[in-house]
Amino acid sequence: MAANQSPQRFAHIIGWGKYVPPNVLTNDELAKRVDTSDAWIRERTGIMERRIVTKETTAMLGLYAAQEALEVADVAPNEIDLIIVATSTPEYIFPATASVIQDQLGADNAGAFDLSAACSGFVYALSVGAAMIRSGQHNTALVIGAETFSKILNWKDRATCILFGDGAGALLLRASDQPGGILSTVLGSDGSGGDLLNVPAGGSRNPASLETVMNNLHTVKMNGREVYRFATRVMVDATKQALVKANLPLTELDLLIPHQANARIIDYAARTLQLPPEKVFQNVEHYGNTSAASIPLALVEAIEAKRVNPGDHLVMVGFGGGLSWGSCAVEWTAPTDKRLITPQRAAQSRLRYRWANFKSFSHRVLRRVDSGVTHVLDRIEGRQNGHSG
Numbered sequence: 001m002a003a004n005q006s007p008q009r010f011a012h013i014i015g016w017g018k019y020v021p022p023n024v025l026t027n028d029e030l031a032k033r034v035d036t037s038d039a040w041i042r043e044r045t046g047i048m049e050r051r052i053v054t055k056e057t058t059a060m061l062g063l064y065a066a067q068e069a070l071e072v073a074d075v076a077p078n079e080i081d082l083i084i085v086a087t088s089t090p091e092y093i094f095p096a097t098a099s100v101i102q103d104q105l106g107a108d109n110a111g112a113f114d115l116s117a118a119c120s121g122f123v124y125a126l127s128v129g130a131a132m133i134r135s136g137q138h139n140t141a142l143v144i145g146a147e148t149f150s151k152i153l154n155w156k157d158r159a160t161c162i163l164f165g166d167g168a169g170a171l172l173l174r175a176s177d178q179p180g181g182i183l184s185t186v187l188g189s190d191g192s193g194g195d196l197l198n199v200p201a202g203g204s205r206n207p208a209s210l211e212t213v214m215n216n217l218h219t220v221k222m223n224g225r226e227v228y229r230f231a232t233r234v235m236v237d238a239t240k241q242a243l244v245k246a247n248l249p250l251t252e253l254d255l256l257i258p259h260q261a262n263a264r265i266i267d268y269a270a271r272t273l274q275l276p277p278e279k280v281f282q283n284v285e286h287y288g289n290t291s292a293a294s295i296p297l298a299l300v301e302a303i304e305a306k307r308v309n310p311g312d313h314l315v316m317v318g319f320g321g322g323l324s325w326g327s328c329a330v331e332w333t334a335p336t337d338k339r340l341i342t343p344q345r346a347a348q349s350r351l352r353y354r355w356a357n358f359k360s361f362s363h364r365v366l367r368r369v370d371s372g373v374t375h376v377l378d379r380i381e382g383r384q385n386g387h388s389g
């Protein structure tokens, strides 16, 4: 290393968390709403049930997953300097869901933005977070995938409403001079396929109107067969590309964490890559497709199932609307035996988040008082100026 050269930086995953709403919607329950059956859904998708929010919002799901990731890493919110939320079902068009979560976490030193790349969003966000760390711009980045897809489904369209669910997952990245962590990322897009999977209205092309609402244009439209063909191709290609970029032969891959859209797509990729079942993680049966949340949700469950260990090589691979795809090779470095959270520690955390809420509330109140008082003072001053003039 030359004298004036700064040491190489690596982005390691040091914390992980997930949250799914407790409300379960089974295939049998869905069959009471649309013309489908448990047997059809299981056979064509592998899905048995999914979680659907009742009162929770996307930011709430993301917040709970993020809090767990911070607990696991034993990192305080004010140590985070970047928050990225991958979502297609944000809290609002703006402000960003990431800003809502930043406020509720009390992450006072963090920049925050949302990233939209549909079901590939989490891999895109991880790629950006890791690049920011490697470049020296940031030290601790919180990357969240959070979705409430149930809010943008047409519950009368059996071709789409059976596929999706709600949830969130989060990873905490930190800079280190030790090799490992995020080894490579691959991002891809083919915008010519945008109409194969989209929500046609609500953006600037088709702003919300009575007509868009009446025609259900604020819900997911999909050409299932074409998306299936695209998915099977890119899952295999993107997995291989991430490994090549990371200088890893396929035999060195310990676990593939694929986007959980359909068990048949995952099985196809595993067969083509000649990976045995123990090298491919799958939980689509319990959650359906949770879009940008699906990969972190799967990774966290793989860790909980003790299928990830220090030294392992993983590939996360996603695809979705855009059309878009992304993959990421990781050398896992963090100990995965989850730290025991003592009651005292849990109480400290609760207090911290209550304090963050209180601070946020008082900032809002003070801002209003400040604006009101300033307005009154300006008027008085204006009058005085008027009199004197």
Ligand SMILES: CC(C)(COP(=O)(O)OP(=O)(O)OC[C@H]1O[C@@H](n2cnc3c(N)ncnc32)[C@H](O)[C@@H]1OP(=O)(O)O)[C@@H](O)C(=O)NCCC(=O)NCCS
Pocket (backbone or CB within 6 Å): 035, 036, 037, 040, 041, 044, 045, 119, 158, 159, 162, 163, 197, 222, 223, 224, 225, 227, 228, 231, 261, 262, 289, 319, 320, 321
């Ligand atoms: C959606 C998907 C499961 C449909 O499976 P498929 O085997 O391709 O089924 P098809 O679309 O060819 O439809 C076959 C028949 O089942 C019917 N069908 C569709 N949805 C159904 C449902 N929920 N229950 C029962 N029948 C259904 C169709 O109407 C069609 O009937 P027809 O032959 O009388 O016209 C499959 O195409 C798929 O998984 N695509 C990828 C979707 C995806 O992953 N999207 C997210 C990407 S991030």
